[in-house]
Amino acid sequence: MTTDMSLTAEEVIRIYGKRWGIEVFFKVCKSFLRLEKDCRSLSYDAMTAHVSIVFTRYMFLALEQRECKDARSLGKLFYLSVDELPDVCFVEAMRLLLLLFVERLQEKPMLDEGEIQGQLKGFLKELPVLLSQKLRKCA
Template sequence: MLQKPKAVLRMVESALAAGIHADYILMDSWFTTEPFVKSLSDLGQDVIGMVKDMKQRYYYNGHLYTLPQLAKIAMDRSKNKLYRSLMVRTRKHYLSVRIVFVRNRNKKGELLYILSTDNALSEDEIIRIYGMRWNIETFFKASKSLLKLGREFQTRSYDSAVAHTAIVFARYTFLEWLRRQENDPKTYGGLFFALCEDVQDMELSDALRSLMSLFMETINGYGTEDTETIKSKVSNWIASQSRYIKGLFPNLCWES
């Protein structure tokens, strides 16, 4: 029964009350409006979101400008860069925000506008963090197109809708876990096997002979009376072992 921004605000408040913390709330242009950004800022949440040019105006150096006018000011400073930013204030609530103007690499006349309420972030960081939204878009695309979110059955019960959504998201989580295990080279399992490809396997017998050879060379280098005791103990230990171990050292010689 609520408008979408109000419903989303209640969901954010519920998440905060449950102890769920987020460094930034990422939003598309539908939600990145001044009233909604102000509501989230009042909750202590920073926002990074795409802004759509709706002829809204922002204060810059004491004057009001539209987004295209601000973009012209920013881009004229460095025509060779694909992105620039300006610190501005919103018109109604006078919020201090940074707007990053990103030029379309293929169509220089097209620009994207990304707003951040965290003024300490650099342009690169704002673009990098907002880029994480692509994972959200692919998640919703897979949930709706492949896992039939909202189309698997019809219901008028809110609880049923929530249960169905939870089931779909659980499916996605399992499928993503399997994908990471089988295909993603960044997982620990894949990385481990990739690094072990260059390690040559060694037989147990070769490893024991190599270890004993190193031990004998070390003992022979001492040249003290104590080494005789050590040699005697090792010889007795080998004699007490199985035929397999004895067979590895049939002619044990302590001479260097």
């Protein structure tokens, strides 16, 4: 139900769907986490602290439930949250890291260009063969 008659039925359902999670959150906090019953203080600071502790307990329980029952991982949620960032292939990312490595070595006044290239070649030699071959093309 709504008092805004200009909304379509789909919009009302969408808005109510967003509110449903909030309703469940407060119901759990009141019923199971004793939001209303544990704090008997009249101090604003004490009540604020109590509400913060109850909400923190809810977050811990929600995280535990997600890790135990939800097939999605936090990594997947991370990747979903950064979809707007451009994709950078692995070799390009490594090339950028190598450039940063060389720049940092150039900041050292004791190293000349030959020593820097030697450090870079030594670094590339220690990497796995396939990765080292691809990075040699970049460097």
